[in-house]
Amino acid sequence: MSVTKKILLGTVAAVAIGGVVFAFSGVAPQTMNTAKLELISSAMASGGHGEKGGYRGHHRGGRHGMRMICSDRRAEKVEDAIGFAEAFFTFQGEQKVAWDGLAAALREGSTTIGKHCEAMKAEGREKTATGKFARMETMLTAGLEVVQTVRPAFDKLYATLDEKQQAALDKMVRRGGGRR
Incomplete structure (x- = not known):
């Protein structure tokens, strides 16, 4: 995969993946379970998230960057991640309000990317280097x-x-996202 594709994929994936990772942290203090965060953190660090390895089936060296980002299932995957977080954690009080704001921002981000993907599809495949x-x-x-x-x-x-929750999230973010 070219450096430019990696940068592009990294930017958009950071939003999607980062949003999902961050979403897992917003639990009420009385229901916070550090073991849950550790479980998620370990799963992310393992790199075996999809059938083919890599995050959600993306394998290293593949040419699936834009297809993954512009997938028709992008919004569905965002909703699945939000639903998972809501089922896995109990959000209460000010954390519920903050979580709802984050979930809305993630949905808005998916919509933004979707609009750009649709515009690119309508324009067709670019053939020139400058394009x-x-x-x-x-x-x-x-x-x-x-x-x-x-x-x-x-x-x-x-x-x-x-x-304690911030420390668990900080640790998860340091470990999550791949092999370092």
Whole structure:
């Protein structure tokens, strides 16, 4: 996979994957179970998330970057992740409000990426080098827009966590996302 595709995939995947990872942390203090966070963290660090290995079936070296990001199932995957987090954790009080804001931001981010993907599909496959760079710039800009939407919502959720929850989340984020 080319460096530019990795950057593009990394930007958009960071929003999607990061949003899912962050979503798993927003639990009420009385229901916080560090073992749950450790279980999720270990699963993410193992790298075996899909049938083919890698995150959600994406295998290393494959040419599935844009197809994965622009998949018709993108919104479904976001909803599955949100549903999983809501089933796995009990959100109460200010954490529930913050979680709802994060879930809405994640959905909005998926919609934003979806609109850009549809526009690219309508334009057809780009054949020139400058056109490909322009397309990459469009998707990177869209990815930044999503990060700028999701991050404030995540920051609000993070602020509702106690020190133990923040430490568990920080550890999960350090370990999650791959082999380091």
